[in-house]
Amino acid sequence: MMRFVASRRAVDRALFLGPATILLALFFLVPVLVDVAIAFTDMGRNLKVTTFTTENVERMLGGDRRLSHVMLVTLTYVMCTLAIFNVGYGLLLSLLTTALPDRAGAFFRAVWFLPRMSPSVVYALLWSWVVAPTDYGLLNQALGALGVAPIDLKSNAPMLVVVLANGFVGASFGMIIFTSAIRSIPQHLFHAARVDGAGGLSLVRHITLPAIRWQISFVTIYQALSLMVSFEYIWLLTNGGPFFDTTVYALYVYRRAFENGQYAYGAALALGLVVIGVSVAMILWRFFDMRALLQKPRIEVG
Amino acid sequence: MSRIELRQVSKRWGDVTAVEPTDLVIEDGEFVAILGPSGCGKSTTLFMLAGIYVPSEGEIRFDKAVVNEVEARDRNVGIVFQSYALYPHMTVRDNILFPLRFKKIPQHEAQFRATAAAALVRVEELLERKPGQLSGGQQQRVALARALVKEPQLLLLDEPLSNLDASLRMTMRSEIRALQRKLGVTTILVTHDQIEATTMADRVICMSKGRIEQIGSADDLYHRPDSLFVASFIGSPPINRIEGRAEGGRFLAGTIALPLRGAAAGDVVLGVRPEALRLGEGDLSAMVTDIEPHGREAIYHLTTPLGELRALEAGATPRFAVGARLPVAIASSLVFDRISGRRVAGATLEAGI
Numbered sequence: 001m002m003r004f005v006a007s008r009r010a011v012d013r014a015l016f017l018g019p020a021t022i023l024l025a026l027f028f029l030v031p032v033l034v035d036v037a038i039a040f041t042d043m044g045r046n047l048k049v050t051t052f053t054t055e056n057v058e059r060m061l062g063g064d065r066r067l068s069h070v071m072l073v074t075l076t077y078v079m080c081t082l083a084i085f086n087v088g089y090g091l092l093l094s095l096l097t098t099a100l101p102d103r104a105g106a107f108f109r110a111v112w113f114l115p116r117m118s119p120s121v122v123y124a125l126l127w128s129w130v131v132a133p134t135d136y137g138l139l140n141q142a143l144g145a146l147g148v149a150p151i152d153l154k155s156n157a158p159m160l161v162v163v164l165a166n167g168f169v170g171a172s173f174g175m176i177i178f179t180s181a182i183r184s185i186p187q188h189l190f191h192a193a194r195v196d197g198a199g200g201l202s203l204v205r206h207i208t209l210p211a212i213r214w215q216i217s218f219v220t221i222y223q224a225l226s227l228m229v230s231f232e233y234i235w236l237l238t239n240g241g242p243f244f245d246t247t248v249y250a251l252y253v254y255r256r257a258f259e260n261g262q263y264a265y266g267a268a269l270a271l272g273l274v275v276i277g278v279s280v281a282m283i284l285w286r287f288f289d290m291r292a293l294l295q296k297p298r299i300e301v302g
Numbered sequence: 303m304s305r306i307e308l309r310q311v312s313k314r315w316g317d318v319t320a321v322e323p324t325d326l327v328i329e330d331g332e333f334v335a336i337l338g339p340s341g342c343g344k345s346t347t348l349f350m351l352a353g354i355y356v357p358s359e360g361e362i363r364f365d366k367a368v369v370n371e372v373e374a375r376d377r378n379v380g381i382v383f384q385s386y387a388l389y390p391h392m393t394v395r396d397n398i399l400f401p402l403r404f405k406k407i408p409q410h411e412a413q414f415r416a417t418a419a420a421a422l423v424r425v426e427e428l429l430e431r432k433p434g435q436l437s438g439g440q441q442q443r444v445a446l447a448r449a450l451v452k453e454p455q456l457l458l459l460d461e462p463l464s465n466l467d468a469s470l471r472m473t474m475r476s477e478i479r480a481l482q483r484k485l486g487v488t489t490i491l492v493t494h495d496q497i498e499a500t501t502m503a504d505r506v507i508c509m510s511k512g513r514i515e516q517i518g519s520a521d522d523l524y525h526r527p528d529s530l531f532v533a534s535f536i537g538s539p540p541i542n543r544i545e546g547r548a549e550g551g552r553f554l555a556g557t558i559a560l561p562l563r564g565a566a567a568g569d570v571v572l573g574v575r576p577e578a579l580r581l582g583e584g585d586l587s588a589m590v591t592d593i594e595p596h597g598r599e600a601i602y603h604l605t606t607p608l609g610e611l612r613a614l615e616a617g618a619t620p621r622f623a624v625g626a627r628l629p630v631a632i633a634s635s636l637v638f639d640r641i642s643g644r645r646v647a648g649a650t651l652e653a654g655i
Contacts, residue, residue: 191354192387196448197375197404206400210391 032274038267045261056268066244067252074248076159077166077234078227085167086223087216090174095204097175098182109179115169124236127165128154154238158246162234169233174219181212217288224284225277249273304365304455304488305330306351311360312512313346320346322512323360328490333482335491335503339535343512344492348458351490353377364455375404377456380449380487384461386441388433394420394444395429401452419451420444422481439470446478450485457482457489463498475502496536500524508532528645530638533573539601542579542611544572545640553637553651558586558607562637564649569640572651574632576601579613581622584631593620606630 039056041049060067093112097105115123130138133152140150154161185208193207209216231251234240240247240255247255253273257266285291306328313321321343328334336344349355350362353374361368369377380401388397398419402412420426423443433441442462449457462478463471479502482489493499499506500520508515508523508531516528527533533541546555548565553572581602588611592603600620602613613630615621622628637649 186385186387188383188385188387189389191349191352191374192381192383193389193400194354194374195352195377195379195381196401197452199375199404202404207389210389213391 035267035270038264039271040268041264043264043267045263047263056265057271059265060268060272069244070247070249070252073159073244073246074228074250077162077246077248078224080159080163081166081170081227082220082224084163086170086174086227087220089167089171090219091178091216093171093175094178094182095208098179109172109175112168112175113172116172120232121236123169124165124233127161127233127237131161155242158238158242162238162246165233165237166227166230170223170227173223177215177219178212181215182208185211214290214293217284217290217293221281221284221288221290225281228277228280229273249276306456306488306490307361307363307366308347309361309363311347311350311357311362313343313350313355314358319512321350324514326507326514326517328488331486331488332505333479333489333491333503334505334507335493335499336507336509337493337496337499337535338509338515339494342509344494344509345460347509348381348460348490348492351456352379352381352458378452378454379456379458380452380454381458382442382445382449382460382462384464386433386445386465388441388444388448390433392432393429394425394431394433394436397433397444398429398447398451401448405452415451416447419447422450423447423477438465438467439474442466442474446481450481450487454487457487459489459491461493462491464493464495471498478502496538500536508535510535526645527573527636530571530573530643530645533636533638533645537575539576539612539614541636542574542576544574544608544611546570546572548637548649555608560632561652562649563652565637565646570646570649571638571640573636573638574611575634576612576614578632578634579604579611580631580633581613581615582628582630584629586630586632588628588630590622590624590626590628593622593624595620604630 040052040054042051042053042055043049093109097108099105100108118126131153132138132140133150133154134140135144135150137150139153143150189207189211190203193203198206228248229250231240231248231254234246234248234251235254238246240251244252249269250273253266253269256262256269306326308324308326310323310325311321312319312323324347336347338344346355350357353369353372353376357370362370364377389400392400395416398416399412402415407415417426417429420429423446425440425443425447428436428440428444433444436444442465445462459478463474466474475498491499491503500523504519505517506520506523507517510531516523516532518526523532523536527536530543534543544555546553547568548554548562548570549567551562553560553562553565553570555572586606586608588604588606590602591605591610594601594603597618599614599616602615602620602622604611604613611630632651635651637646638644639646
């Protein structure tokens with residue numbers, strides 16, 4: 001009888017956990033293992049493996065002179081987009097729209113959510129038109145009305161275009177999270193602070209920001225990681241160019257592997273990105289003291 | 303310290319009127335309580351005084367100066383919220399210092415005043431703790447210290463004791479009362495608890511449905527209520543209400559007729575306090591259906607020809623048992639007009655019924 005119960009329990013476990021485990025293994029674990037394996041081969045465009053080698057890793061760690069430039073581009077791109085838009089502008093939007101009457105606030109949030117809902121190809125195309133170097137580009141039309149000569153933003157300031165395009169999409173994520181966080185702050189705290197003498201900006205500084213500290217930390221970590229591995233808008237807008245000026249790490253992996261056909265080196269680079277991503281996540285986790293968030297409070301707050 | 307005056311002050315939210323046009327004067331240094339059930343407009347009134355809500359109409363004056371347009375932060379008002387509203391990320395010290403941060407006060411003086419305020423409510427041991435590490439009573443004291451540290455001209459207390467347990471509530475009642483006497487600050491307490499209102503305040507303002515029903519001392523409200531609402535709201539167990547008619551010097555209810563004086567003919571409600579029912583006397587027949595012993599006294603549930611009545615009798619052990627039949631007398635009573643709910647002044651049953 002006991003043995004029957006025990007085996008029954010094991011079957012239940014397998015039934016409940018099995019499907020998810022298989023999916024996780026298939027789509028997360030296996031690709032990493034395949035990537036690691038390929039990184040130590042000489043696989044090229046013909047997909048043939050003739051020998052196992054550490055050449056790719058050596059090239060990544062020392063031989064690739066382009067890589068340091070790519071890293072710098074990535075750092076600029078991630079830092080600017082994250083600080084100015086995904087966290088900074090998202091926070092500003094949530095503060096402003098929650099200060100507005102409900103309907104007006106919802107309207108502006110919906111407007112800022114549009115880029116996220118539109119297909120990335122369409123969105124990138126719209127940006128291409130905005131910054132088109134001819135007289136007909138939206139930006140140049142606006143400048144023309146002011147009597148300024150047309151400019152070619154995509155060639156002269158490609159990083160600016162890339163950051164703007166990504167930032168306009170990215171801001172909505174923080175905006176939504178921060179808005180719901182601000183909404184959940186008890187109203188009486190604002191009342192108390194106003195009676196205590198706080199003005200608008202003091203309320204933000206002393207009540208709102210401390211109350212949504214965890215959400216700000218979370219959005220920063222999460223968005224830093226997703227910015228590091230995403231490149232679709234850059235690829236669609238500038239294809240990493242001109243030359244390598246907007247080629248971020250993830251796009252560099254793609255270009256090496258699929259444009260140059262160096263699959264093995266691409267795999268090694270991807271492995272490097274995983275290591276960097278995990279390290280950055282751990283550093284930020286420490287920096288924001290996220291562990292404290294997951295701890296139970298010592299005393300129930302009534 | 304200041305004298306507070308409301309002139310025809312009202313507050314509407316769209317079509318809903320939270321506070322009807324209200325006149326009220328609170329003297330300098332006075333301690334008044336606004337008492338009423340939830341939704342009666344008492345907290346709205348308080349928030350208008352604090353400057354959190356702007357009145358729809360009328361004038362609020364602090365010492366003759368109209369403050370309607372004065373922002374909350376410029377009113378020099380201290381407020382203690384029902385939830386205490388302590389800033390959770392700040393230590394107790396920073397919480398108490400917070401109101402001083404916005405005044406041009408030198409750092410050492412601010413520190414001195416914060417420590418003094420903490421000592422006043424006896425939380426000086428807790429200055430480095432966070433609100434989450436305090437008990438309800440301690441949080442309450444810190445909230446008081448924060449409200450008092452800026453030496454407000456008006457202290458507002460919004461249901462400050464409702465989250466405390468019964469014994470702590472009693473302690474805090476007398477402490478707040480003593481503190482108010484010592485500081486002499488004009489204080490307004492909002493509460494739905496009649497004991498709190500009557501024991502702490504000099505005057506009680508009884509509100510219902512956005513209107514002031516009556517202003518008076520505990521004695522006024524209990525023995526001379528202006529309306530059936532006040533009579534029913536004040537007193538525990540509540541007053542017995544007997545509906546009937548006044549006609550030809552008699553009170554008629556069902557088959558019963560009792561001699562009544564001072565009331566014109568019409569529909570009336572007779573209000574009888576539970577302690578005004580005398581058990582074992584008179585000639586109203588009653589049967590005991592239930593007894594609630596309270597130790598010092600007992601509450602009897604009676605079935606009488608006038609309906610279900612509750613009687614209160616002092617004494618450690620109940621004199622009658624459930625099921626007992628006994629005569630009951632009405633020693634005193636109040637008479638209310640059934641339509642308007644107002645008390646008919648001077649009307650009462652003839653004594654000794």
